[in-house]
Amino acid sequence: MLIEFFYQLRKGGLKVSLTEFLTLLEALKQGLAQFSIDEFYYLARACLVKDEALYDRFDRVFAAHFKGIEQVFGPPGAAIPDDWLRQQFERIFSDEEKALMQAMNWDELMDTLRKRLEEQKEEHHGGNKWIGTGGTSPFGQGGYNPAGVRIGSRGGQRSAVKVWDQREYRNFDDSVELGTRNLKVALRRLRRFARQGAADELDLPGTIDSTARNAGYLEIKMVPERHNATKVLLFLDVGGSMDDHVRACEELFSAAKSEFKHLEHFYFHNCVYEGVWKDNRRRHTEKTPLMDVLHKYPADYKLILAGDATMSPYEITYAGGSVEHFNEETGATWMQRLLATYPKAIWLNPEPEQRWTHTPSIRILSELMEQRMFPLTLGGLERGMRELS
Amino acid sequence: MSDTSRPDQHPVTRFTGTDRYIATEDLSTAVNAAVTLGRPILIKGEPGTGKTQLAEEIARSLERPLLQWHIKSTTKAQQGLYEYDAVARLRDSQLGDVRVHDIGNYIIKGPMWEAFEQDQQPVLLIDEIDKADIEFPNDLLRELDRMEFYVYETHQTIVARHRPIIVITSNNEKELPDAFLRRCFFHYIRFPDAATMTAIVDVHYPGLKQELLKAALETFYRLREVPGLKKKPSTSELLDWLKLLLAEDIAPETLRSDDRRTVLPPMHGALLKNEQDIHLFERLIFLHQREGR
Numbered sequence: 001m002l003i004e005f006f007y008q009l010r011k012g013g014l015k016v017s018l019t020e021f022l023t024l025l026e027a028l029k030q031g032l033a034q035f036s037i038d039e040f041y042y043l044a045r046a047c048l049v050k051d052e053a054l055y056d057r058f059d060r061v062f063a064a065h066f067k068g069i070e071q072v073f074g075p076p077g078a079a080i081p082d083d084w085l086r087q088q089f090e091r092i093f094s095d096e097e098k099a100l101m102q103a104m105n106w107d108e109l110m111d112t113l114r115k116r117l118e119e120q121k122e123e124h125h126g127g128n129k130w131i132g133t134g135g136t137s138p139f140g141q142g143g144y145n146p147a148g149v150r151i152g153s154r155g156g157q158r159s160a161v162k163v164w165d166q167r168e169y170r171n172f173d174d175s176v177e178l179g180t181r182n183l184k185v186a187l188r189r190l191r192r193f194a195r196q197g198a199a200d201e202l203d204l205p206g207t208i209d210s211t212a213r214n215a216g217y218l219e220i221k222m223v224p225e226r227h228n229a230t231k232v233l234l235f236l237d238v239g240g241s242m243d244d245h246v247r248a249c250e251e252l253f254s255a256a257k258s259e260f261k262h263l264e265h266f267y268f269h270n271c272v273y274e275g276v277w278k279d280n281r282r283r284h285t286e287k288t289p290l291m292d293v294l295h296k297y298p299a300d301y302k303l304i305l306a307g308d309a310t311m312s313p314y315e316i317t318y319a320g321g322s323v324e325h326f327n328e329e330t331g332a333t334w335m336q337r338l339l340a341t342y343p344k345a346i347w348l349n350p351e352p353e354q355r356w357t358h359t360p361s362i363r364i365l366s367e368l369m370e371q372r373m374f375p376l377t378l379g380g381l382e383r384g385m386r387e388l389s
Numbered sequence: 390m391s392d393t394s395r396p397d398q399h400p401v402t403r404f405t406g407t408d409r410y411i412a413t414e415d416l417s418t419a420v421n422a423a424v425t426l427g428r429p430i431l432i433k434g435e436p437g438t439g440k441t442q443l444a445e446e447i448a449r450s451l452e453r454p455l456l457q458w459h460i461k462s463t464t465k466a467q468q469g470l471y472e473y474d475a476v477a478r479l480r481d482s483q484l485g486d487v488r489v490h491d492i493g494n495y496i497i498k499g500p501m502w503e504a505f506e507q508d509q510q511p512v513l514l515i516d517e518i519d520k521a522d523i524e525f526p527n528d529l530l531r532e533l534d535r536m537e538f539y540v541y542e543t544h545q546t547i548v549a550r551h552r553p554i555i556v557i558t559s560n561n562e563k564e565l566p567d568a569f570l571r572r573c574f575f576h577y578i579r580f581p582d583a584a585t586m587t588a589i590v591d592v593h594y595p596g597l598k599q600e601l602l603k604a605a606l607e608t609f610y611r612l613r614e615v616p617g618l619k620k621k622p623s624t625s626e627l628l629d630w631l632k633l634l635l636a637e638d639i640a641p642e643t644l645r646s647d648d649r650r651t652v653l654p655p656m657h658g659a660l661l662k663n664e665q666d667i668h669l670f671e672r673l674i675f676l677h678q679r680e681g682r
Contacts, residue, residue: 017571027422039418046419050570052433052577212475 012061231262237307245350271331303345350376410446419576427552434578437623444514444556458500466528510551526569604644622660630659
């Protein structure tokens with residue numbers, strides 16, 4: 001059974017190693033988590049998953065694999081005597097409700113629950129439809145439905161089924177839209193490469209140390225130079241079709257701002273032309289010529305362009321194609337200049353990746369970027385950061 | 390409740406939280422697995438959710454000695470094992486000190502060595518491992534796995550008398566290598582929900598007025614919901630704030646959300662640590678007030 005689970009996890013995209021799996025088996029052998037599936041779930045998670053971003057994926061595989069298995073551990077609510085339960089049941093629910101609940105079998109109950117979880121937007125206590133504490137709904141803590149499912153985190157003594165079905169770690173999965181915290185974690189990938197290169201700096205403590213070891217004869221030690229920070233040049237698309245993605249871009253911007261000491265940002269509209277700007281309110285009066293940008297910031301800056309790249313193909317490939325002004329040179333030319341100056345460059349696109357092939361302008365820009373276009377999701381950002389570093 | 394006079398004679402082997410630390414079920418499961426199998430446990434989570442405190446509380450509840458190793462950006466893995474003070478030896482040799490003939494005099498034990506030598510199984514806290522260099526965890530692989538290491542200077546192998554319970558915390562500033570992760574149990578401390586939070590506050594301030602606590606928690610969670618905050622207030626900030634509220638004897642009514650006169654919650658300095666955040670919050674309140682009119 002567990003071997004199957006192991007392969008399911010690997011198939012589900014979790015890189016579970018054999019040693020970790022053996023650790024889990026050893027833990028089970030030692031008698032940890034014998035009587036409760038909750039405990040087994042927590043134990044398995046602690047053994048097999050080493051990144052909170054993957055909790056959600058684990059939850060899904062676990063739910064799929066152990067669906068129905070919980071009967072082995074005893075049906076939900078088995079700790080409560082049947083008679084008492086029936087009594088409460090008679091007392092609390094109207095005939096209509098009872099009929100409704102009995103009509104639902106386990107699967108239906110779970111499906112309804114899932115639907116309600118999706119519907120529910122805010123915390124709720126009491127009432128009879130939503131999930132919350134102290135309600136008469138079959139779902140929720142303190143409900144009396146014999147097949148009721150506890151939603152809530154305080155375990156108490158009773159066995160609670162399907163904690164994993166809540167998917168509390170949902171917003172950590174890397175195919176989901178981002179919050180700044182997640183973004184920062186992804187951007188941190190760039191940080192680790194800050195201390196690499198040739199050893200060309202005198203390592204003073206190292207030299208003293210090795211000289212002392214060498215009985216007082218001088219022995220010089222060198223270390224690589226320490227680059228204090230990664231430098232980033234961020235170009236953000238604003239207006240038009242980007243309005244749908246303002247939030248994602250804001251998050252990217254605020255995360256990047258707090259993450260990099262050397263961050264320069266500029267705005268553009270749809271495609272990069274001869275002028276970019278730093279302040280959207282004064283975009284028509286205070287434009288910075290792109291040439292100045294190219295000259296001012298050296299090639300060791302890493303270039304990140306964020307935009308949906310959704311426009312008419314003319315805006316990229318034709319002179320005068322811009323929707324806002326008459327551009328003497330094509331957008332493609334300016335893109336090529338940018339890329340020639342900054343060899344480390346990526347394009348982050350908030351549009352879903354599946355849609356890219358259907359939009360000609362995205363295809364064109366992706367080609368210009370030499371396929372270095374990534375979706376603006378955690379996973380995409382990580383791929384992008386790997387490309388940059 | 391006193392923790393020193395336990396009625397049962399058997400040593401405690403299961404960790405379930407203490408009188409001043411609330412451990413959720415998933416956390417105690419992970420900790421107990423690590424204790425039973427003698428493997429390190431890696432703890433991640435938002436700052437201020439009690440990662441460091443966990444090690445102290447494990448040591449306290451299982452009645453084990455606690456050794457701490459706080460990691461800085463300059464910390465080397467070797468320093469946790471031992472250091473060879475070559476400079477002191479050089480100086481001694483020039484002064485003609487007799488100690489110089491025994492290299493063992495210049496070996497300074499690190500926290501891991503200390504932990505390996507304890508008479509009973511100790512708890513070793515390796516705090517904020519992500520602050521160190523990227524290679525740091527890799528340098529400790531064998532030591533964590535086999536719980537032994539070799540001292541080159543004196544040609545001796547130090548083997549742990551009891552496998553220490555190693556608690557490692559990380560703030561996720563750097564990614565840890567897979568080989569390292571594979572050797573650890575992992576737990577992510579989720580931000581506590583309202584029910585857990587009430588329990589946490591309860592162990593810190595027993596007898597706190599219920600209505601004050603309720604009002605404070607509402608304010609706190611509402612504050613956490615404010616979009617765009619740079620640093621969301623965490624558990625430890627809430628506890629500090631409650632202490633201030635208690636000290637100032639603030640009435641629960643002052644915290645109520647419908648009171649428009651109070652612009653910011655009282656003593657907000659304990660919750661919002663960033664000037665931009667305070668500014669943002671003020672602006673939001675201003676907007677709400679205008680809408681309400």
